[in-house]
Amino acid sequence: MNGRQTRIRSAGQAAIAPDTTAQESRHRWLDRRSGMSDRRRRALSSSLRAVFREAIPGGASMAYVFGSGLLYLCLSQVVTGMFLALYYVPSADHAHTTVAYITKEVQSGSFIRSLHAYGSSAIVIVLLLHVSQTFLYGAYKGRRKLVWLAGCVLFALMLGMSFTGYLLPWDQKAYFATTVGTNLLTYIPVLGGPLKSLLRGGTEMGTLTLSRFFVLHVFLLPALLLAFIAAHIFLFRRAGPAGAIPRDPETPEQSTELFYPRQVLVDFVFALLIIAGLGVLAHYSPVALGPKASPSDTQYVPRPEWYYIPVFQWLKYWESGFAIVGVLVIPAFVALLFVGLPFLDLRPERRPWKRPLSVSIYGFIFIGLGALGGISHRNDLRNPVIAGRLAKQRADVEAFMRRPFEPEAAGSSPLAALFLSPAASQGKKVFERERCTECHGADLSGTSSAPTLVGVGQKYDTGTLRSILRQPTDAMSDGGMQPVDIKEGDLTALIAFLESVK
Amino acid sequence: MNHPEQTRMGRAAAVFREDDDRLRRTPFGRRSFLGLLLGAGVASLGALLSVPLLRFLLHPLVKAKAQLSWKEIANVEDLASVTSPVKKLVQVEQRDGWRKIVLQKAVYVCRDKRGQLFALSSVCPHLGCSIAWHDEENRFVCPCHNGQFTAEGKLLGGPPPRGMDQLESKVEDGKLVVHYQSFRQLVPTKEVIA
Numbered sequence: 236m237n238g239r240q241t242r243i244r245s246a247g248q249a250a251i252a253p254d255t256t257a258q259e260s261r262h263r264w265l266d267r268r269s270g271m272s273d274r275r276r277r278a279l280s281s282s283l284r285a286v287f288r289e290a291i292p293g294g295a296s297m298a299y300v301f302g303s304g305l306l307y308l309c310l311s312q313v314v315t316g317m318f319l320a321l322y323y324v325p326s327a328d329h330a331h332t333t334v335a336y337i338t339k340e341v342q343s344g345s346f347i348r349s350l351h352a353y354g355s356s357a358i359v360i361v362l363l364l365h366v367s368q369t370f371l372y373g374a375y376k377g378r379r380k381l382v383w384l385a386g387c388v389l390f391a392l393m394l395g396m397s398f399t400g401y402l403l404p405w406d407q408k409a410y411f412a413t414t415v416g417t418n419l420l421t422y423i424p425v426l427g428g429p430l431k432s433l434l435r436g437g438t439e440m441g442t443l444t445l446s447r448f449f450v451l452h453v454f455l456l457p458a459l460l461l462a463f464i465a466a467h468i469f470l471f472r473r474a475g476p477a478g479a480i481p482r483d484p485e486t487p488e489q490s491t492e493l494f495y496p497r498q499v500l501v502d503f504v505f506a507l508l509i510i511a512g513l514g515v516l517a518h519y520s521p522v523a524l525g526p527k528a529s530p531s532d533t534q535y536v537p538r539p540e541w542y543y544i545p546v547f548q549w550l551k552y553w554e555s556g557f558a559i560v561g562v563l564v565i566p567a568f569v570a571l572l573f574v575g576l577p578f579l580d581l582r583p584e585r586r587p588w589k590r591p592l593s594v595s596i597y598g599f600i601f602i603g604l605g606a607l608g609g610i611s612h613r614n615d616l617r618n619p620v621i622a623g624r625l626a627k628q629r630a631d632v633e634a635f636m637r638r639p640f641e642p643e644a645a646g647s648s649p650l651a652a653l654f655l656s657p658a659a660s661q662g663k664k665v666f667e668r669e670r671c672t673e674c675h676g677a678d679l680s681g682t683s684s685a686p687t688l689v690g691v692g693q694k695y696d697t698g699t700l701r702s703i704l705r706q707p708t709d710a711m712s713d714g715g716m717q718p719v720d721i722k723e724g725d726l727t728a729l730i731a732f733l734e735s736v737k
Numbered sequence: 738m739n740h741p742e743q744t745r746m747g748r749a750a751a752v753f754r755e756d757d758d759r760l761r762r763t764p765f766g767r768r769s770f771l772g773l774l775l776g777a778g779v780a781s782l783g784a785l786l787s788v789p790l791l792r793f794l795l796h797p798l799v800k801a802k803a804q805l806s807w808k809e810i811a812n813v814e815d816l817a818s819v820t821s822p823v824k825k826l827v828q829v830e831q832r833d834g835w836r837k838i839v840l841q842k843a844v845y846v847c848r849d850k851r852g853q854l855f856a857l858s859s860v861c862p863h864l865g866c867s868i869a870w871h872d873e874e875n876r877f878v879c880p881c882h883n884g885q886f887t888a889e890g891k892l893l894g895g896p897p898p899r900g901m902d903q904l905e906s907k908v909e910d911g912k913l914v915v916h917y918q919s920f921r922q923l924v925p926t927k928e929v930i931a
Contacts, residue, residue, distance in 0.1 A: 318793050336835035341796045343789035496771045642837040657809060
């Protein structure tokens with residue numbers, strides 16, 4: 236044992252032997268344990284310095300802020316996402332309650348959730364600007380092919396992040412938008428059905444779907460994003476920035492400027508603009524939460540997030556027989572065209588006005604998507620039925636947001652953990668004695684023959700409850716509800732019980 | 738073939754060298770000042786952004802105290818025969834983050850020398866064990882460290898720093914109601930903690 240210790244010490248001494256100046260000894264402790272030699276440390280600090288020493292042909296420009304803006308937004312999403320996870324529970328039972336808790340009760344909860352939700356929209360906007368700038372400047376050409384490919388993967392991952400994150404609050408719009416979104420997979424021949432079931436964790440949407448989306452949103456996709464962001468930046472730094480559009484592609488007479496300080500400053504200003512924009516939006520117009528997902532709702536009109544609206548509108552035009560063309564073939568073709576751009580367009584020409592074909596196809600696709608979005612919006616306004624339902628849905632969301640946070644009763648049924656006053660306990664006995672449970676269920680959650688009575692006390696005041704119990708309305712009678720013919724004292728107790736079941 | 742990239746890289750290297758020279762000549766030049774400014778900007782922005790995050794994180798610690806709520810124990814007439822302490826259960830609603838839980842807590846209903854009913858918490862002020870009533874010895878004994886109390890909860894002996902904690906109680910509509918609270922352990926005076 237003694238011999239082994241000596242050997243280790245001598246190895247350590249050998250490692251620091253060549254240089255024993257005062258400054259060296261300061262780092263000796265760390266060096267021995269990290270295997271970091273002075274030479275390596277110097278290399279590390281110089282490579283850190285090199286981050287700011289990127290030479291930009293043509294100089295710093297406002298046009299180059301989008302990449303670093305996206306990097307900032309990703310960081311913001313990671314931080315706000317981690318904080319949201321402090322309170323969020325990914326289960327169909329609790330997801331909506333915990334998001335309501337964050338939104339309505341936790342200090343700054345609504346603000347942080349709004350930053351995260353608006354952040355995803357901001358990413359889509361800045362991403363489109365970043366891609367468009369790259370495209371117009373012809374920056375995907377030549378040595379930057381791989382940068383473009385890594386960027387395409389990042390684009391897809393970002394869309395995946397927003398799609399999976401949309402379900403997590405488990406409110407009406409989240410539930411129904413994801414139902415439609417996952418159903419789209421069935422258009423894929425042969426593999427579609429199994430893929431959908433794999434994503435949903437079964438044939439139907441449910442708590443397993445939420446778990447799967449949570450894992451994708453929080454573990455798998457962020458890990459892939461991180462890896463591809465690293466690859467994207469690494470490849471970009473290897474290839475070097477394309478810089479300004481040269482006047483002549485053969486002899487680019489451009490002076491270069493270092494990344495630091497001007498470009499860093501411009502990027503910083505852009506990040507400030509993003510922070511200010513998101514902060515003002517999140518503070519003055521926080522993201523709302525709708526009522527909890529109710530799968531039996533047949534009236535709900537789902538609408539996806541704004542950036543999926545054009546695709547949503549596009550799908551309306553494809554009759555069932557040709558749907559596969561519209562849903563699969565054309566989008567796949569466009570995606571391939573997009574990804575393969577640097578391999579299809581091999582000319583060194585970068586000036587957009589000398590590339591009329593590719594620029595006009597790109598412009599056409601974007602104008603087309605914008606137009607589809609506009610048409611969808613106009614259709615929703617013009618159809619009175621749809622407009623009415625959408626207005627009602629908005630009103631429902633507002634009404635839900637106005638109600639104070641209602642904590643969830645622990646235990647399996649809402650009655651299990653309910654604190655009952657003596658009058659309500661007596662009312663519970665009356666409820667059981669009068670066999671109300673047979674139709675309304677032992678835990679009042681309703682059966683196929685009668686609706687739930689949970690929350691009935693919030694729906695009607697005591698007087699109304701008393702009168703409709705004594706004399707049910709026509710609709711109630713049609714459903715099989717009998718008049719409650721009991722002593723006045725028992726009725727008071729019964730109402731106390733019903734009012735305590737929230 | 739003429740490689741424009743090569744000349745570009747060459748020029749970049751020249752800029753590096755020039756930049757290095759300048760930095761070496763002026764230890765605190767325009768660039769270091771800019772860097773300082775930028776660093777300060779990033780730091781203050783980070784501090785500003787961490788305010789909502791900290792509020793969010795600390796929310797469970799600064800939540801407002803629960804409101805006073807009276808819990809019913811029993812009808813006073815049912816307690817007429819009480820001479821020595823009797824154990825009663827009281828249901829206490831508590832918030833557990835976004836959940837509402839109902840806990841059953843034991844309280845002792847006792848009668849003082851003037852014949853008034855009052856309630857004692859069954860939680861030992863020493864380390865929080867449940868105190869048991871021993872009828873034959875006419876005293877409360879804590880099973881953990883043998884703290885002993887009179888039928889009115891006064892400390893008789895053992896490690897507890899104070900007597901049993903009396904809970905606020907009153908008679909309302911012929912019912913004894915109690916305000917259930919928890920108190921800090923190991924201190925000589927009664928101090929509410931929840």
